[in-house]
Amino acid sequence: MRLRFWGTRGSIPVALTTADVRDRLAQALVAASGRTFATYEEAHAFASSELPFPITHTFGGHSPCVELDIGSDEYFVFDMGSGARPFGVHVLARQARRPAVVNVFMSHVHWDHIMGFPFFGPAYVPGTTIRIHGCHDVLEHAFRLQQSPPCFPVEFDQLAARIEFVRLEPDRPSTVSGVTVTPHLQLHSGDSYGYRVEHGGRSAIYSTDSEHKLENRAEAEGFARFFRDADVVIFDAMYALADAISVKADWGHSSNIVGVELCQMARAKHLVLFHHEPANDDATLEGLLKEARRFEELTRTDHALQVSAAYDGLEIDL
Numbered sequence: 584m585r586l587r588f589w590g591t592r593g594s595i596p597v598a599l600t601t602a603d604v605r606d607r608l609a610q611a612l613v614a615a616s617g618r619t620f621a622t623y624e625e626a627h628a629f630a631s632s633e634l635p636f637p638i639t640h641t642f643g644g645h646s647p648c649v650e651l652d653i654g655s656d657e658y659f660v661f662d663m664g665s666g667a668r669p670f671g672v673h674v675l676a677r678q679a680r681r682p683a684v685v686n687v688f689m690s691h692v693h694w695d696h697i698m699g700f701p702f703f704g705p706a707y708v709p710g711t712t713i714r715i716h717g718c719h720d721v722l723e724h725a726f727r728l729q730q731s732p733p734c735f736p737v738e739f740d741q742l743a744a745r746i747e748f749v750r751l752e753p754d755r756p757s758t759v760s761g762v763t764v765t766p767h768l769q770l771h772s773g774d775s776y777g778y779r780v781e782h783g784g785r786s787a788i789y790s791t792d793s794e795h796k797l798e799n800r801a802e803a804e805g806f807a808r809f810f811r812d813a814d815v816v817i818f819d820a821m822y823a824l825a826d827a828i829s830v831k832a833d834w835g836h837s838s839n840i841v842g843v844e845l846c847q848m849a850r851a852k853h854l855v856l857f858h859h860e861p862a863n864d865d866a867t868l869e870g871l872l873k874e875a876r877r878f879e880e881l882t883r884t885d886h887a888l889q890v891s892a893a894y895d896g897l898e899i900d901l
């Protein structure tokens with residue numbers, strides 16, 4: 584199966600500014616000084632292979648939306664942040680006018696996780712089926728509320744798709760169109776739920792908006808069980824560890840270092856830092872990634888953990 588990241592930023596979407604673009608151009612020109620490129624392709628190859636990641640990429644971007652592609656006709660997606668808009672464009676292009684079936688799994692209903700839904704193109708296509716799964720009583724209310732006057736011009740009932748809300752039970756595995764999905768309660772204002780998904784012998788965890796108190800042994804062991812042997816763990820790493828345990832304790836989010844510790848306990852294979860803090864620029868996020876990789880190396884025993892930072896456009900095959 585393949586994970587496709589359409590939105591990776593937490594709290595509110597961000598975009599590169601003019602100053603950011605100019606800064607990158609200047610850095611690229613310095614890096615290329617003395618070089619000549621006969622064609623656009625040569626210059627493109629240089630940019631792709633020789634320039635550092637923070638010059639050639641941006642961590643983005645859109646608020647949370649992660650697709651799980653199992654190669655079936657149906658779609659599976661976690662959260663409907665603003666990344667749901669480009670995800671919807673992808674669905675419409677692939678469907679080529681055939682109505683889609685989209686299975687949505689919601690971590691919770693904070694605005695950054697639902698704000699893309701009114702811009703999700705397939706919701707406007709007759710014949711489309713959208714099943715929104717989650718554990719919250721307020722799931723349907725929240726989706727309707729954000730499309731109520733005076734906040735949005737198209738009301739929820741005007742959407743052309745057939746939209747169903749499906750209640751899931753925490754820690755109880757459900758099979759949804761061939762995928763096994765298990766939600767797990769997380770510490771976050773108003774509660775959030777992580778998901779463990781299993782298909783074809785592979786497993787992935789989507790765990791965002793989740794604060795961890797590792798000094799609480801039972802809590803840590805509960806998450807280690809939930810993450811156990813996962814091929815990929817998408818993890819709320821909004822803060823640096825120092826912030827997470829001091830000024831931003833109890834803000835409902837976690838850190839890069841806690842992600843490494845939990846994944847090591849669980850013997851997970853690949854940690855993906857996610858829900859990036861909107862105030863952090865690309866160089867800062869690259870720094871947090873390097874810090875997590877260094878910590879993993881220093882604390883590694885017999886089990887190596889791959890560590891990545893999610894960005895809009897990242898795809899991971901597992």
Ligand SMILES: [Zn+2]
Nearest residue numbers: 593594695792
């Ligand atoms: Zn969030």
Ligand SMILES: [Zn+2]
Nearest residue numbers: 691693771792
């Ligand atoms: Zn939240």
